[in-house]
Amino acid sequence: MTRRKNTSRLFALVLGALIMHGCGTSSSDKTVLYPVADDPTVSFRIWFKIGSQMDPPGKEGLALLTSAMLSEGGTAVNTYEQILEKLNPLAAGYTASTDKEMTIISGRTHKDNLEAYYTLFTDAILRPGFREDDFTRVKSDLLNGIEKQLRYSSDEELGKAALYDFIFAGTPYGHLDEGTVEGLKSITLDDVKAFYKTHYTKDAVVIGLGGGYDKALVDRLEKDLAALPAGTPAIPAAPAPEKIDGLHVTMVEKDCDATAISFGFPIDVLRGDADFFALALFNSWFGEHRNSSSHLYQVIREKRGMNYGDYSYIEMFPNGGRLQMPQPNTPRRRQIFEVWVRPVQHAQRHFALRAALRELKLAVEKGMSKEDFDLTKQFLTKYALHFASTTSERLGVAIDSRFYGISGDYIERYRKEIGALTLEQVNASIKKHLQCTDLKIAMVTKGAEQFKADLVANTPSPIVYTSPKPAEVLAEDKDIEVFPLSVKAENVRIVPVEQMFQK
Amino acid sequence: MKRALFMMCIIMLSSAAAMAESPGKGVFPYKTTVETLDNGLKVIMVPMASGGLVSYYSVVRTGSRDEVEPGHSGFAHFFEHMMFRGTKKYPASMYDRMVTEMGADANAYTTDDYTAYHMSFTKDDLEKVVEIESDRFQNLSYEEAAFQTEAGAVYGEYRKNISSPWMMLNEKMQATAFTAHTYKHTTMGFEADIKAMPTMYEYSKSFFTRYYRPENVVLLVAGDFDPAALMTMIRKYYGPWTRGYVTPVIPVEPPQKGERSATVSYTGKTLPILAISWKGERFDPSNKMMVAATLFGELAFGGNSDLYKSLVLKQQRLQMLEPDFGLNRDPNLWGVYAMVKNPADMAAIQTEIDKTIAMFQTTPVDAKKLSDLKSRMKYGFLMRLDTPERVAGGLARFVALTGGIEAVDQLYAMYDQVTPQDIMDAAKRFFVRNTRTVISLSGRN
Numbered sequence: 001m002t003r004r005k006n007t008s009r010l011f012a013l014v015l016g017a018l019i020m021h022g023c024g025t026s027s028s029d030k031t032v033l034y035p036v037a038d039d040p041t042v043s044f045r046i047w048f049k050i051g052s053q054m055d056p057p058g059k060e061g062l063a064l065l066t067s068a069m070l071s072e073g074g075t076a077v078n079t080y081e082q083i084l085e086k087l088n089p090l091a092a093g094y095t096a097s098t099d100k101e102m103t104i105i106s107g108r109t110h111k112d113n114l115e116a117y118y119t120l121f122t123d124a125i126l127r128p129g130f131r132e133d134d135f136t137r138v139k140s141d142l143l144n145g146i147e148k149q150l151r152y153s154s155d156e157e158l159g160k161a162a163l164y165d166f167i168f169a170g171t172p173y174g175h176l177d178e179g180t181v182e183g184l185k186s187i188t189l190d191d192v193k194a195f196y197k198t199h200y201t202k203d204a205v206v207i208g209l210g211g212g213y214d215k216a217l218v219d220r221l222e223k224d225l226a227a228l229p230a231g232t233p234a235i236p237a238a239p240a241p242e243k244i245d246g247l248h249v250t251m252v253e254k255d256c257d258a259t260a261i262s263f264g265f266p267i268d269v270l271r272g273d274a275d276f277f278a279l280a281l282f283n284s285w286f287g288e289h290r291n292s293s294s295h296l297y298q299v300i301r302e303k304r305g306m307n308y309g310d311y312s313y314i315e316m317f318p319n320g321g322r323l324q325m326p327q328p329n330t331p332r333r334r335q336i337f338e339v340w341v342r343p344v345q346h347a348q349r350h351f352a353l354r355a356a357l358r359e360l361k362l363a364v365e366k367g368m369s370k371e372d373f374d375l376t377k378q379f380l381t382k383y384a385l386h387f388a389s390t391t392s393e394r395l396g397v398a399i400d401s402r403f404y405g406i407s408g409d410y411i412e413r414y415r416k417e418i419g420a421l422t423l424e425q426v427n428a429s430i431k432k433h434l435q436c437t438d439l440k441i442a443m444v445t446k447g448a449e450q451f452k453a454d455l456v457a458n459t460p461s462p463i464v465y466t467s468p469k470p471a472e473v474l475a476e477d478k479d480i481e482v483f484p485l486s487v488k489a490e491n492v493r494i495v496p497v498e499q500m501f502q503k
Numbered sequence: 504m505k506r507a508l509f510m511m512c513i514i515m516l517s518s519a520a521a522m523a524e525s526p527g528k529g530v531f532p533y534k535t536t537v538e539t540l541d542n543g544l545k546v547i548m549v550p551m552a553s554g555g556l557v558s559y560y561s562v563v564r565t566g567s568r569d570e571v572e573p574g575h576s577g578f579a580h581f582f583e584h585m586m587f588r589g590t591k592k593y594p595a596s597m598y599d600r601m602v603t604e605m606g607a608d609a610n611a612y613t614t615d616d617y618t619a620y621h622m623s624f625t626k627d628d629l630e631k632v633v634e635i636e637s638d639r640f641q642n643l644s645y646e647e648a649a650f651q652t653e654a655g656a657v658y659g660e661y662r663k664n665i666s667s668p669w670m671m672l673n674e675k676m677q678a679t680a681f682t683a684h685t686y687k688h689t690t691m692g693f694e695a696d697i698k699a700m701p702t703m704y705e706y707s708k709s710f711f712t713r714y715y716r717p718e719n720v721v722l723l724v725a726g727d728f729d730p731a732a733l734m735t736m737i738r739k740y741y742g743p744w745t746r747g748y749v750t751p752v753i754p755v756e757p758p759q760k761g762e763r764s765a766t767v768s769y770t771g772k773t774l775p776i777l778a779i780s781w782k783g784e785r786f787d788p789s790n791k792m793m794v795a796a797t798l799f800g801e802l803a804f805g806g807n808s809d810l811y812k813s814l815v816l817k818q819q820r821l822q823m824l825e826p827d828f829g830l831n832r833d834p835n836l837w838g839v840y841a842m843v844k845n846p847a848d849m850a851a852i853q854t855e856i857d858k859t860i861a862m863f864q865t866t867p868v869d870a871k872k873l874s875d876l877k878s879r880m881k882y883g884f885l886m887r888l889d890t891p892e893r894v895a896g897g898l899a900r901f902v903a904l905t906g907g908i909e910a911v912d913q914l915y916a917m918y919d920q921v922t923p924q925d926i927m928d929a930a931k932r933f934f935v936r937n938t939r940t941v942i943s944l945s946g947r948n
């Protein structure tokens with residue numbers, strides 16, 4: 001490793017990274033390339049066609065635990081401590097992410113450090129150490145993540161995870177990527193080794209490279225990764241979640257200070273499909289993520305001050321509490337339309353649920369207005385420029401495009417498609433794909449039995465404010481507080497929080 | 504899904520006549536242009552290739568540190584929300600509409616020492632941004648009802664955060680470690696104060712009048728723009744803004760003369776957490792001991808430290824170990840957090856931390872470890888400066904603490920000067936029992 005203090009080289013390090021537009025790619029079937037002229041850094045995203053959907057029944061969490069062993073464990077050459085020691089002066093690292101369909105081993109380094117970094121990075125993929133002590137640590141970390149953190153430290157993340165499990169129950173998408181408590185507990189180190197051997201194959205890998213790499217690096221990676229064994233891991237059929245008939249509710253009973261609400265249903269639209277962009281435009285108007293332009297945000301937060309924000313989605317958006325823009329490399333073969341109402345006072349939970357569902361009903365019935373359509377179109381054609389700002393993120397988007405079979409620069413296409421939409425197309429797409437009668441609702445709350453009784457009886461839920469509100473808001477409240485929700489008692493399930501994600 | 508992270512810190516030029524240019528001789532690689540208007544508003548411009556994007560930060564050098572009046576904790580953060588409530592010229596709905604039309608990525612955040620309003624957009628919209636941002640900073644206007652409604656949203660933000668054990672832990676740590684200084688409350692504020700916010704309409708107007716003044720604000724702009732053209736816009740729109748900043752009298756924290764401790768019972772389930780913090784020093788890049796202390800934090804407790812390798816990786820007695828050595832305007836806390844797997848092990852973990860500190864106080868750190876850390880910090884900083892948003896965001900705290908960006912180069916130059924002996928001296932000077940506060944958090948079984 002070379003230490004560098006030369007100012008001019010430091011200067012070049014940053015400058016080059018910024019000239020990142022107008023770069024063509026010459027990717028092959030086994031590579032996704034995002035070259036950036038003069039970029040002094042190289043971004044790696046090695047894609048394995050391995051996902052949590054491949055977890056064997058009873059071993060939920062195996063795919064993610066295996067990838068975590070690659071990125072957070074030692075190799076045959078170095079212990080994990082030695083790896084940390086060697087990465088430290090490089091100001092570099094690598095990480096693994098496993099989603100339903102995709103595992104990505106990613107990292108970024110300065111070209112000056114490429115040789116030292118390359119060895120460490122490829123060792124992690126090709127020569128994992130699979131030591132017992134690493135396994136114990138990583139597994140314990142994952143278990144703690146479910147048993148303590150997800151169940152107790154963020155009710156809104158808990159609510160969102162509960163919704164996905166609820167909708168995809170019984171399918172390969174029907175458990176957390178991290179697994180279940182019992183699934184994780186049953187996984188042995190031998191399970192991990194066997195999973196690695198059969199799934200990390202040369203036929204399952206696609207090389208993603210971005211930034212200032214050269215062709216020699218592509219050739220070298222191809223040659224080195226060809227040392228992986230042959231074999232094509234079986235990919236399950238796309239998940240077919242059960243048909244939803246009416247409103248189905250899961251309440252997570254928990255000693256908490258506020259109620260977190262998520263609801264949704266599966267949709268048949270994926271990125272790149274004919275209706276995708278029309279639905280994306282609607283979704284942006286209805287609930288753009290963490291944006292005050294969201295209609296739901298305006299209704300629930302801005303006018304009524306009930307919570308911190310209210311959004312909707314047509315694609316998976318992990319880490320939504322932390323991230324402003326979508327994170328790449330969580331593509332799905334089945335997506336859901338999802339509404340996220342951030343925690344509200346328990347006393348306002350019924351009203352908040354009614355308000356959000358009522359807005360969905362109005363949107364489905366009336367569609368978008370011309371004014372909202374024009375404004376959202378204008379917004380999105382520019383806002384899309386922020387979706388992926390760094391080279392690594394753009395490389396990630398290019399990998400997702402490969403997954404979905406989209407050619408060319410996705411963000412440019414997105415802007416073009418949005419720009420070409422008509423109001424009629426958008427409203428037709430709403431009618432075709434969205435509805436408000438058959439959906440699943442997941443809520444984290446205290447006193448779930450009472451809430452269930454209120455829901456089933458359609459008990460009016462007037463809202464009490466501590467501050468004056470305009471007459472039009474109060475008039476609308478009268479409609480919201482009695483907005484009928486047809487919930488049958490047998491369709492409400494109450495689960496104590498300690499049972500969530502258990503098996 | 505990515506695995507969840509466990510956790511998450513004035514130099515007023517009097518003349519507007521000349522633009523001062525930094526040629527980028529230090530670690531910060533970009534050429535910067537700085538100008539100050541007659542009213543004291545400082546503008547730091549970092550032109551860079553960015554594919555037509557511009558990032559625009561308005562850094563108000565007021566944060567929860569400035570909440571000096573009793574009963575008003577959390578007000579800087581609350582006020583940040585109010586800044587989106589519009590003016591007579593551009594009411595909230597119109598402001599929102601303009602930002603939407605621009606397709607801007609716009610938001611704001613509040614910290615202990617400052618509040619930042621940031622917007623990322625295409626260069627064609629630069630003048631519009633200058634106009635609407637200057638308007639709300641000079642002419643904010645809202646009715647009491649809107650003020651009270653926003654208070655509800657802020658309480659909602661508190662509610663979404665409070666389920667985290669880290670928030671409870673930090674509340675207790677700051678309340679225990681400080682007796683006088685405003686760092687005794689978190690940026691979110693005490694819950695009782697948040698609940699009472701709807702009654703503070705008049706106070707909010709006074710808050711705006713005293714703190715949102717040109718000599719207390721720095722504009723930080725990075726991306727694809729022409730500095731001279733930008734300055735023409737800024738003079739036009741911000742020129743009429745009048746001075747009037749009232750410097751708050753921040754209570755001085757008396758020296759801590761004995762160890763303090765407290766416990767927190769978390770109503771959910773969590774592994775127990777041990778937090779130990781020491782009184783630090785205010786950010787001053789010319790203060791070698793202060794700079795050495797921050798390096799000590801990483802060397803002693805960071806992800807490449809011997810203690811981490813021993814307790815997290817080898818012995819696996821800790822779920823996580825993380826230093827928190829923030830840079831602050833006044834002396835704040837420097838500390839270490841340990842999430843302990845076995846509740847019965849808490850005392851023994853504290854002993855291990857004590858032994859580590861004792862070792863650093865008596866044995867010079869390995870020179871290679873220190874140089875590796877310096878290299879990592881420098882290159883890590885630079886590799887994060889690859890978009891206008893990340894450049895402006897990365898500089899905001901330095902701007903808030905010092906009023907400029909010179910401190911960046913000074914800090915990294917000082918890092919280079921720190922020796923193993925300095926690390927040892929800093930360990931002896933700051934990390935002593937009399938100035939520390941120990942908080943233990945335990946969950947329900």
